[in-house]
Amino acid sequence: MHKGFLKVGHLPTLIASFLYFDLSFMVWVLLGPLGVAIAKALHLDPAHKGLMVATPVLAGAALRVVLGLLVDRFKAKRVGIGAQIVVIAGLIAAWAIGIDSFPATLLLGCVLGLAGASFAVALPLASSWYPPEHQGTALGIAGAGNSGTVLAALFAPALAIAFGWQNVVGLAAIPLVFVLCFFIFAAKDSPNAPPPKPLKAYFALLKVGDCWWFMFFYSVTFGGFVGLASSLTIYFNDAYGLSPVVAGYCTAAVVFVGSMVRPLGGAVADRVGGVRALGVLYAVAACAFAAISTGLPTIYLAMPVFLVGMLALGMGNGSVFQLVPQRFRREIGIMTGLVGMSGGVGGFYLASSLGYAKQTTGSYGSGFLIFALLAALALVAITSVRRRWRTTWGELYGAARV
Secondary structure (H helix, E strand, C coil): CCCCHHHCCCHHHHHHHHHHHHHHHHHHCCCCCCHHHHHHHHCCCHHHHHHHHHHHHHHHHHHHHHHHHHHHHHCHHHHHHHHHHHHHHHHHHHHHHCCCCHHHHHHHHHHHHHHHCCHHHHHHHHHCCCCHHHHHHHHHHHHHHHHHHHHHHHHHHHHHHHHCHHHHHHHCHHHHHHHHHHHHHHCCCCCCCCCCCCHHHHHHHHHCHHHHHHHHHHHHHHHHHHHHHHHHHHHHHHHHCCCHHHHHHHHHHHHHHHHHCHHHHHHHHHHHCHHHHHHHHHHHHHHHHHHHHCCCCCHHHHHHHHHHHHHHHHHHHHHHHHHHHHHCHHHHHHHHHHHHHHHHHHHHHHHHHHHHHHHHHCCCHHHHHHHHHHHHHHHHHHHHHHHHHHHHHHHHHCCCCC
């Protein structure tokens, strides 16, 4: 971490943003680690399992835009408190009423999607306190809250065996309450946050080409991360015959790597430029998931490749958000919502496509191969915009390092 980083910004808000993000992400992907138990109880086929774990991701994608709009108008702290209260209430209600059908799991998934939308609260709350030269590091730390997906994979399968998977849904509300209390007292809205804009100004961003580039780039990096976090417990159980608990541990290891390197991706992008960093990371991801699509025969061969692929995706998440505030600093609230939405859409696609591929072909290979091709396409795209971004951003937007 740069020695000047601690002299700027607001550290309590940065910590609160991380914890808020972390626990929200834990419950966002909760149906994935519980997927084996839920599928057994409700007799779900692979396609239904894929749709079940993908639904919270898609709901989170849509709700990120809504929260982005609300953050821009009513400030991040107030919106974050309200959203967290709704998620806690939804978890308690689902536990009390019970989940006894596939449609009920989809309804719960929609509630969990609001937790996934926390992205549109935590990142603007942290970002608005830091100058451009520290954006990559600040957003990397706040964004490392996606490590909450590790907690879900690590503990949910074992808790489901000990207490029943429906009780795990209720238990998940307990840590959310504690984090909400800390968030209320520690987080603070920055006085430098830009003033709200008319609603039509938000839609005007969709006419800007760079907005669509960022949405595509993040749909690959974050979409890959959250899609895998939601699906790998089911995949490891099905493809390699691992028990739900062991499959959860393997998933936690892969997701841990992707989560922890997000700050590193932001810091590297601050040093060498986000465009250069993304070029390398997309190339690594494309090669890794192409190899996985071949159907590696043992978990001992598959795990190192998954770790490398997830490392590239996790660093890519930090690199993308090193660039976004440089180009759209005054529109960071809505841009966080739009870019975050695209990441959720990418995650929905990957999670659902893996289940569909298994259902129709008997193998997950085609789902991983198409994702590898998307990473390769992102590599071509970032290479094509490199020169224009580097020659125009510094002059037009005061960018630190592209």
